[in-house]
Amino acid sequence: MRTAHCVDTVRTAEAALMARLPEGALMQRAAAGLAAACADLLGRVYGVRIALLVGSGDNGGDALYAGARLARRGAGVSAVLLAPDRTHQGGLAALTGAGGRIADDPFAVLATADLVLDGIIGIGGRGGLRPDAIPIARAARGSNAVIVAVDLPSGTDADSGEVTGEALRADATVTFGTHKPGLLIDPAREYAGTVRLVDIGLDAELPSIPAVEALQHEDVARLLPRPSAESDKYRRGVVGVVAGSARYPGAAVLAVAGALRGGAGAVRYVGPATEAVIARFPETLVHTGPPAKAGRVQSWVVGPGLGEGIGAVPEILASDAAVLVDADGLRQLDPEAVRGRSAPTLLTPHAGEAAALLEVAREEVESARLASVRELARRYGATVLLKGSTTLVADPDPSVAVRVNPMGTPWLATAGSGDVLSGLAGSLLATGLNARDAGSVAAYLHGLAARRAAADGTPITSWEVGEGVRGAWGACVLGGRT
Ligand SMILES: NC(=O)C1=CN([C@@H]2O[C@H](COP(=O)(O)OP(=O)(O)OC[C@H]3O[C@@H](n4cnc5c(N)ncnc54)[C@H](O)[C@@H]3O)[C@@H](O)[C@H]2O)[C@@H](O)CC1
Numbered sequence: 492m493r494t495a496h497c498v499d500t501v502r503t504a505e506a507a508l509m510a511r512l513p514e515g516a517l518m519q520r521a522a523a524g525l526a527a528a529c530a531d532l533l534g535r536v537y538g539v540r541i542a543l544l545v546g547s548g549d550n551g552g553d554a555l556y557a558g559a560r561l562a563r564r565g566a567g568v569s570a571v572l573l574a575p576d577r578t579h580q581g582g583l584a585a586l587t588g589a590g591g592r593i594a595d596d597p598f599a600v601l602a603t604a605d606l607v608l609d610g611i612i613g614i615g616g617r618g619g620l621r622p623d624a625i626p627i628a629r630a631a632r633g634s635n636a637v638i639v640a641v642d643l644p645s646g647t648d649a650d651s652g653e654v655t656g657e658a659l660r661a662d663a664t665v666t667f668g669t670h671k672p673g674l675l676i677d678p679a680r681e682y683a684g685t686v687r688l689v690d691i692g693l694d695a696e697l698p699s700i701p702a703v704e705a706l707q708h709e710d711v712a713r714l715l716p717r718p719s720a721e722s723d724k725y726r727r728g729v730v731g732v733v734a735g736s737a738r739y740p741g742a743a744v745l746a747v748a749g750a751l752r753g754g755a756g757a758v759r760y761v762g763p764a765t766e767a768v769i770a771r772f773p774e775t776l777v778h779t780g781p782p783a784k785a786g787r788v789q790s791w792v793v794g795p796g797l798g799e800g801i802g803a804v805p806e807i808l809a810s811d812a813a814v815l816v817d818a819d820g821l822r823q824l825d826p827e828a829v830r831g832r833s834a835p836t837l838l839t840p841h842a843g844e845a846a847a848l849l850e851v852a853r854e855e856v857e858s859a860r861l862a863s864v865r866e867l868a869r870r871y872g873a874t875v876l877l878k879g880s881t882t883l884v885a886d887p888d889p890s891v892a893v894r895v896n897p898m899g900t901p902w903l904a905t906a907g908s909g910d911v912l913s914g915l916a917g918s919l920l921a922t923g924l925n926a927r928d929a930g931s932v933a934a935y936l937h938g939l940a941a942r943r944a945a946a947d948g949t950p951i952t953s954w955e956v957g958e959g960v961r962g963a964w965g966a967c968v969l970g971g972r973t
Pocket residue numbers: 505506509517518519521522546547548549550551553611612613614615616617618619620621641642643646667691
């Protein structure tokens with residue numbers, strides 16, 4: 492599991508750790524890790540030209556001490572001081588003592604730099620870059636240098652991943668002690684590039700429940716259902732899929748495709764697209780009457796491609812099975828009907844659907860994903876999976892870590908891929924996973940399936956994502972064993 496903690500938590504843990512260490516030891520650990528990461532990225536240090544962008548806080552101090560270490564190894568290091576009166580004095584002395592210089596002309600230094608260290612602001616930052624930093628950040632971005640952000644890209648919000656003003660886009664970020672939520676959540680994640688974590692000994696001081704966490708192969712392998720010797724198809728779990736319409740028959744087929752690969756022992760399809768479903772998947776149990784008469788299920792998936800046919804949603808919400816509501820099913824969704832449920836409930840909106848549920852503009856959801864998914868989970872008293880470039884899964888209990896999906900590819904932005912995801916997550920619900928695990932494991936397998944299918948850089952179809960789930964499942968099980 493990869494974990495991320497918020498700024499307040501990091502500060503408390505750092506204070507506890509610092510109390511047990513000699514003064515300045517923590518910053519030296521950070522700077523040593525940072526310098527080593529830069530050397531790794533560059534391949535060599537001697538003769539390399541490095542520009543440090545140094546703000547007024549300890550983030551600038553990290554950059555200066557790392558610069559000193561690199562200067563001692565033969566790099567030509569120049570510091571651009573954005574707040575000369577408030578520069579970290581120990582760091583500056585270390586740099587100059589190691590042969591580094593203070594830049595007279597920042598733009599000339601940046602024009603010839605091989606590497607830029609962004610130490611403008613770290614976890615103490617508020618809002619975007621200030622006006623005086625903007626031309627310097629732009630010059631850095633416009634140069635040929637590799638840009639390495641210190642702790643986080645300056646101008647991005649550590650706790651939320653929001654970018655409210657201008658921020659400096661990095662090629663790589665070297666972060667200290669723990670990930671910050673913003674490094675895992677778009678739009679900030681995009682600014683961070685490749686993220687590397689430097690161990691500064693903070694783990695023992697951090698709370699066991701992080702703010703945000705991301706599954707990895709071994710976590711998924713542990714959560715995936717496995718039939719026992721005594722299993723039969725009903726004990727493995729039955730998922731009912733209420734999807735499709737005359738206008739969108741394909742949504743039914745794709746949701747069933749996902750459901751068949753999520754580990755349930757049987758898939759019941761209920762709706763008008765029985766012929767299309769059976770033509771592709773003869774193993775599906777089909778029913779054209781109301782869902783209540785379709786036979787027992789452990790979970791329902793309702794919504795993909797229903798169009799106007801959303802009459803079944805209240806009936807399904809009233810059932811005692813686990814329920815996943817997606818797409819059209821989310822329209823006119825009654826918060827009280829969801830809040831009153833005792834069985835697991837998972838809502839899976841994309842940004843547009845989430846915006847409609849929250850009655851805000853889509854852009855507001857996209858720029859504040861974490862806050863939006865938390866607010867939806869709170870309002871509906873349900874688990875919410877917010878789809879998009881960063882898929883997030885929030886529990887209604889705010890003390891539970893929000894899961895962020897580290898898998899995926901922008902190629903997934905293709906019609907129908909959400910239908911596959913809802914079938915897959917609903918199937919995992921039927922096998923007995925709770926809503927948070929079902930949603931996050933489904934998003935992981937779905938993203939991994941898409942990544943594997945698009946590995947050659949070509950566009951993929953939603954059908955291929957469904958086909959790829961088996962391979963993704965296998966890769967997690969194999970990867971999880973090693
Ligand atoms: N606290 C610790 O023990 C450690 C901290 N470390 C480093 O210290 C950083 C935090 O240091 P600080 O608390 O000094 O905070 P920062 O270095 O992030 O910056 C704080 C300063 O930036 C100014 N500022 C805030 N928003 C700004 C903006 N939008 N534009 C320009 N200036 C802005 C503030 O006025 C303040 O002076 C971490 O990100 C990390 O890099 C590491 O050395 C590891 C140990």
